[in-house]
């Protein structure tokens with residue numbers, strides 16, 4: 001899928017950069033492609049609405065995805081925006097200085113989780129759309145004990161089709177001269193919500209969130 005999708009993604013990203021547009025329209029298009037590919041590869045999973053063990057993991061996302069989520073949050077009522085920013089700030093403080101592996105073991109709740117549902121479900125990142133479990137007992141075990149060796153069981157087919165779309169997005173960003181770094185969601189979303197210059201940096205092909213220590217090149221982040 002990645003090879004077939006790549007020319008369109010490159011073309012869309014080059015065009016976005018040329019006109020200086022916000023990435024949300026492309027991100028939403030890629031999310032739909034990813035959701036369709038996952039549905040076509042569907043296997044029975046244990047995931048259901050209201051189950052949120054995985055919303056306590058460290059989540060990664062591209063700059064374009066994070067700017068899209070920030071745009072979504074900025075359209076919510078002011079008190080909702082304020083609540084999210086407050087939670088993002090608290091999470092950033094709780095995880096500052098932790099390695100990615102240490103962060104994985106903290107069970108810090110995603111700032112976008114509200115009443116066990118995702119506040120930004122329609123624009124949740126690739127990582128959340130791709131993630132699934134065929135064994136919820138393992139999710140609970142690793143939630144109750146983050147050091148547990150229990151292994152989540154996932155569908156190789158679902159992971160493979162998701163990788164096609166995620167890889168096309170990353171490769172397209174590189175070819176279009178746009179930021180292809182992958183960031184820890186909470187820290188980068190806090191910057192995106194509080195620093196209006198983030199969008200301009202993405203449009204210019206700069207590192208979008210230079211203050212976020214927890215970021216990696218795409219190939220390292222998804223390896």
Ligand code: SF4
Nearest residue numbers: 055110112113118128
């Ligand atoms: S972005 Fe939404 S789905 Fe992803 S971890 Fe946060 S609350 Fe859960």
